[in-house]
Amino acid sequence: MSVAVMSSALPTPFSAHASIPPHITETDHVQRSLVQLRSKSDGLEQYIFLNGLKERDPSLFYKILLSNMMEIIPILYTPTASVGDACTYYSQIWRHPEGLYISIKHKGHIRQILRQYPVGANPRIAVVTDGSRILGLGDLGANGLPISIGKLDLYIAGAGIRPSSVIPICLDVGTNTQRIIDDPLYIGLTNTVLCARKQMEEFMEEFMSAVSEVFPELLVQFEDFSTDNAFKYLDLFRARYRVFNDDIQGTGAVVLSGFLNAARISSAASGIPLTEHKILFFGAGSSGIGVAKQLVSFFTELGMNADEAKKHIYTVDSKGLITADRKGLQEHKKFFARTDYEGPALTNLADIVKYVQPTALLGLSTIGGAFTEEVVKLMAAMNKRPIIFPLSNPVSKCELSFKDAINWTNGRVVFASGSPYKPVVHEGTTYEAGQGNNMYMFPGIGLGAILSKSEHITDAMVEKAAIALSTSLNEEESSHELVYPRLERIRDISAQIALAVARQAHKDGVENNSVLRNLNDYDALRHIKGKMW
Numbered sequence: 406m407s408v409a410v411m412s413s414a415l416p417t418p419f420s421a422h423a424s425i426p427p428h429i430t431e432t433d434h435v436q437r438s439l440v441q442l443r444s445k446s447d448g449l450e451q452y453i454f455l456n457g458l459k460e461r462d463p464s465l466f467y468k469i470l471l472s473n474m475m476e477i478i479p480i481l482y483t484p485t486a487s488v489g490d491a492c493t494y495y496s497q498i499w500r501h502p503e504g505l506y507i508s509i510k511h512k513g514h515i516r517q518i519l520r521q522y523p524v525g526a527n528p529r530i531a532v533v534t535d536g537s538r539i540l541g542l543g544d545l546g547a548n549g550l551p552i553s554i555g556k557l558d559l560y561i562a563g564a565g566i567r568p569s570s571v572i573p574i575c576l577d578v579g580t581n582t583q584r585i586i587d588d589p590l591y592i593g594l595t596n597t598v599l600c601a602r603k604q605m606e607e608f609m610e611e612f613m614s615a616v617s618e619v620f621p622e623l624l625v626q627f628e629d630f631s632t633d634n635a636f637k638y639l640d641l642f643r644a645r646y647r648v649f650n651d652d653i654q655g656t657g658a659v660v661l662s663g664f665l666n667a668a669r670i671s672s673a674a675s676g677i678p679l680t681e682h683k684i685l686f687f688g689a690g691s692s693g694i695g696v697a698k699q700l701v702s703f704f705t706e707l708g709m710n711a712d713e714a715k716k717h718i719y720t721v722d723s724k725g726l727i728t729a730d731r732k733g734l735q736e737h738k739k740f741f742a743r744t745d746y747e748g749p750a751l752t753n754l755a756d757i758v759k760y761v762q763p764t765a766l767l768g769l770s771t772i773g774g775a776f777t778e779e780v781v782k783l784m785a786a787m788n789k790r791p792i793i794f795p796l797s798n799p800v801s802k803c804e805l806s807f808k809d810a811i812n813w814t815n816g817r818v819v820f821a822s823g824s825p826y827k828p829v830v831h832e833g834t835t836y837e838a839g840q841g842n843n844m845y846m847f848p849g850i851g852l853g854a855i856l857s858k859s860e861h862i863t864d865a866m867v868e869k870a871a872i873a874l875s876t877s878l879n880e881e882e883s884s885h886e887l888v889y890p891r892l893e894r895i896r897d898i899s900a901q902i903a904l905a906v907a908r909q910a911h912k913d914g915v916e917n918n919s920v921l922r923n924l925n926d927y928d929a930l931r932h933i934k935g936k937m938w
């Protein structure tokens with residue numbers, strides 16, 4: 406029952422509302438719900454509470470979400486323990502349908518399934534996962550749905566997309582994780598040996614064709630697909646459908662944005678120009694390579710050719726520094742494989758740091774604590790202001806805690822992490838961590854794409870989104886050396902990103918909204934904000 410209904414005029418007929426105590430008002434019920442939420446100390450319990458509230462009383466849920474974003478987003482979306490735990494234990498905590506499961510068994514019938522989905526007439530954004538690489542937690546199969554739900558909650562809170570316009574979708578193509586298959590409560594398919602490559606491709610083709618036909622205005626965001634499939638499906642579909650991959654492109658853009666601001670701070674201390682930074686990627690999967698490509702693309706805008714630009718980048722995977730002479734190198738790693746290293750394989754991160762002498766160390770590896778004291782102190786010895794971004798999620802997989810980063814560099818680090826950290830006080834100074842998370846990026850990209858009615862998401866649109874984010878810092882944020890704006894401003898930021906995306910979509914010839922196109926920037930920004938729910 407909605408509080409909005411309860412607090413309206415006199416209830417009629419009286420008996421239908423006699424169960425509601427006389428002194429319940431909308432305002433105090435919001436407070437009551439927050440008190441109930443805050444009484445739960447465990448992140449998973451808080452997640453379950455909010456999930457139940459959304460089911461019982463969506464209007465109250467969204468009211469609480471919108472007016473307490475800083476408190477609620479970390480529970481529903483930001484990869485602290487709660488949403489990670491929600492995925493890990495989704496089969497245990499499942500209570501009611503809250504998204505769409507399209508399984509491999511629906512192959513041949515996906516259109517019919519989609520036509521039955523009870524949403525508003527015109528859904529605009531779907532976050533689609535197959536659960537095969539959920540955060541840094543690995544293959545969780547059908548338990549991955551809360552990631553799609555959380556991302557869509559951020560679209561609603563951060564970009565003002567209407568709740569009725571979003572669809573969380575999990576593609577259930579089986580799981581390889583034995584612990585999950587053995588769980589008697591597992592909600593997904595267990596008797597499916599993971600689909601053969603060809604069958605999976607046919608399934609994805611049918612899904613994309615069906616979803617775009619049944620929901621013609623839909624933007625599809627691919628989320629947390631395993632590495633090979635993430636690259637493959639982005640390449641396969643981006644020219645044909647309105648689709649982007651958040652882990653490759655959203656992360657590429659958010660890290661480029663933070664890197665530009667971090668490099669400015671670091672370069673001011675060292676005198677090293679932007680074009681001479683050396684960036685070491687620890688982790689060379691979908692997000693690591695996505696970010697590396699985004700940096701190369703940006704460096705080429707500065708006048709370098711791609712071969713020069715890639716010399717600034719070193720990549721490391723589970724076997725060590727990636728070199729071109731390695732046998733059986735996966736396709737996505739080849740472009741960045743070093744041809745200039747001669748010697749025995751470098752497998753230890755500290756040795757790699759000594760060899761590369763990077764100005765920036767970025768972690769997208771899923772290996773919690775990988776940036777050891779030795780590694781961080783090496784970075785601090787080589788750089789006046791070392792840039793260290795441990796970006797893996799959830800927080801248990803983060804390569805370095807903010808406290809250690811501050812302590813081990815004596816406060817000199819320029820830091821952003823994928824998961825949030827509280828401020829740290831060191832020798833009387835308070836330091837704030839940046840949150841280098843694609844949550845800053847995808848709401849604005851999605852909003853820009855749907856308002857401009859873009860047919861595709863081009864690379865240039867993503868890059869302009871990154872630049873819009875990096876230039877959105879206000880004076881107060883810059884004076885605190887933040888590399889990302891405060892999350893409180895996400896709606897304003899999303900509008901600015903959406904405008905940059907729409908403008909570039911026009912230049913790239915993929916947009917279809919003459920109203921937005923013909924407005925000057927000031928009015929276009931107002932128009933975009935006016936469209937927010």
Ligand SMILES: NC(=O)C1=CN([C@@H]2O[C@H](COP(=O)(O)OP(=O)(O)OC[C@H]3O[C@@H](n4cnc5c(N)ncnc54)[C@H](OP(=O)(O)O)[C@@H]3O)[C@@H](O)[C@H]2O)C=CC1
Binds near residue numbers: 689768769
């Ligand atoms: N902050 C943000 O906005 C985002 C953060 N992420 C996080 O980044 C992490 C990685 O995601 P994603 O790239 O999609 O995952 P992938 O599985 O595609 O890539 C992981 C990479 O880490 C490497 N790796 C694994 N173990 C080690 C090790 N011991 N030493 C060095 N490298 C290792 C893997 O090596 P190999 O190739 O040899 O297997 C692989 O290259 C996740 O935790 C995810 O949550 C992702 C997207 C956005």
Ligand SMILES: CC(=O)C(=O)O
Binds near residue numbers: 798844
């Ligand atoms: C943030 C995100 O998309 C991830 O960790 O996968």
Ligand SMILES: [Mg+2]
Binds near residue numbers: 540628629652
């Ligand atoms: Mg992701």
